[in-house]
Amino acid sequence: MQEPDRHEPPHAGSERELLETFLDYYRGTLLVKCAGLNEEQLRRRTCEPSTLTLLGLVRHMTNVEQNWFQRIFLGLEVDFVYHGQRDRDREFNDLDGTTSDQVERDFLAVCEQSRAIGEAHDLDEFERRSNDEWRVNLRWIYVHLIEEYARHCGHADLLRERIDGATGD
Amino acid sequence: MVIVAPPRTEPAFNGPEKSQLEAWLDYHRATLLLKCSGLSFEQLATAAVPPSTLTLLGLLRHMTIVEQYWFHQIFADHDVVPAYDSPDDPDVEFNDLQSATIEEVERDFLDASERSRVIVSNADLSSLARAAQPSTPIDLRWICVHMIEEYARHNGHADLLRERIDGATGD
Numbered sequence: 001m002q003e004p005d006r007h008e009p010p011h012a013g014s015e016r017e018l019l020e021t022f023l024d025y026y027r028g029t030l031l032v033k034c035a036g037l038n039e040e041q042l043r044r045r046t047c048e049p050s051t052l053t054l055l056g057l058v059r060h061m062t063n064v065e066q067n068w069f070q071r072i073f074l075g076l077e078v079d080f081v082y083h084g085q086r087d088r089d090r091e092f093n094d095l096d097g098t099t100s101d102q103v104e105r106d107f108l109a110v111c112e113q114s115r116a117i118g119e120a121h122d123l124d125e126f127e128r129r130s131n132d133e134w135r136v137n138l139r140w141i142y143v144h145l146i147e148e149y150a151r152h153c154g155h156a157d158l159l160r161e162r163i164d165g166a167t168g169d
Numbered sequence: 170m171v172i173v174a175p176p177r178t179e180p181a182f183n184g185p186e187k188s189q190l191e192a193w194l195d196y197h198r199a200t201l202l203l204k205c206s207g208l209s210f211e212q213l214a215t216a217a218v219p220p221s222t223l224t225l226l227g228l229l230r231h232m233t234i235v236e237q238y239w240f241h242q243i244f245a246d247h248d249v250v251p252a253y254d255s256p257d258d259p260d261v262e263f264n265d266l267q268s269a270t271i272e273e274v275e276r277d278f279l280d281a282s283e284r285s286r287v288i289v290s291n292a293d294l295s296s297l298a299r300a301a302q303p304s305t306p307i308d309l310r311w312i313c314v315h316m317i318e319e320y321a322r323h324n325g326h327a328d329l330l331r332e333r334i335d336g337a338t339g340d
Contacts, residue, residue, distance in 0.1 A: 015294075018314055147321040151328070157326065
């Protein structure tokens with residue numbers, strides 16, 4: 001995988017600008033943590049007993065992007081890129097033969113779809129999947145995804161450091 | 170003495186900007202304490218994912234001075250005495266773990282968090298940090314989102330540290 005362009009969020013501005021740029025910053029950070037590694041390194045469980053891998057994290061976040069923006073917010077019945085809709089952890093643990101190039105392409109394509117959905121809707125707009133008191137608004141999805149990416153990038157930090165010693169934000 | 174897991178509330182699924190940011194911040198503060206809960210000093214001070222030197226105790230100490238820095242010092246321009254400070258070591262909070270007991274570390278963390286909570290609750294998200302460089306204005310909105318992602322990232326570190334200490338996992 002290639003190191004992506006990554007832009008620091010502006011230190012002051014509107015809510016939307018900040019949420020969009022922080023989310024993009026973390027999409028980029030996950031790819032930074034994967035950049036320059038070979039197929040075996042990306043699939044290595046370097047923090048056992050944890051079964052996490054860098055490639056598994058990218059596959060997971062691909063499904064997560066689809067889940068929040070397409071399935072929950074828009075209410076679309078789309079298939080997940082990885083392993084249909086039943087077993088939630090298979091994208092982590094069953095690293096099939098999909099090459100890292102393909103994983104990266106699918107990830108970038110899904111992120112682009114999310115970006116277009118997010119830009120077209122108001123942050124106060126509710127999800128279409130449900131209509132109960134638990135329904136989320138688009139704002140919640142942005143903040144949740146930022147913290148979910150950040151937490152997984154924390155995992156990626158330690159996985160990467162044990163592969164080749166590389167560290168950094 | 171061990172840290173007791175605090176009550177932790179899932180952020181409300183909808184609502185206005187400020188209440189969501191405050192709720193996510195508190196969720197991650199509580200998550201860090203949860204990851205530290207029930208462990209001995211020795212376990213908390215173990216660098217369990219070498220070559221990283223990170224420890225759970227170091228993370229708790231680090232986030233204490235990060236709360237002090239961003240909310241108390243930069244945003245509110247209070248006179249701040251960092252809970253951990255050394256002229257010789259910029260990373261003293263990570264490195265000199267013997268300088269404070271678990272009780273002291275937890276108390277300083279809770280005090281710093283509470284002070285931040287009051288500062289945020291009394292300010293508008295668009296207000297600018299009083300002690301930022303004039304050339305780079307920083308608003309409270311940025312500080313809150315930054316703190317959420319900084320906590321979350323370190324809680325990712327805490328996840329793997331904790332799992333290697335005693336096998337405990339979970340959000």
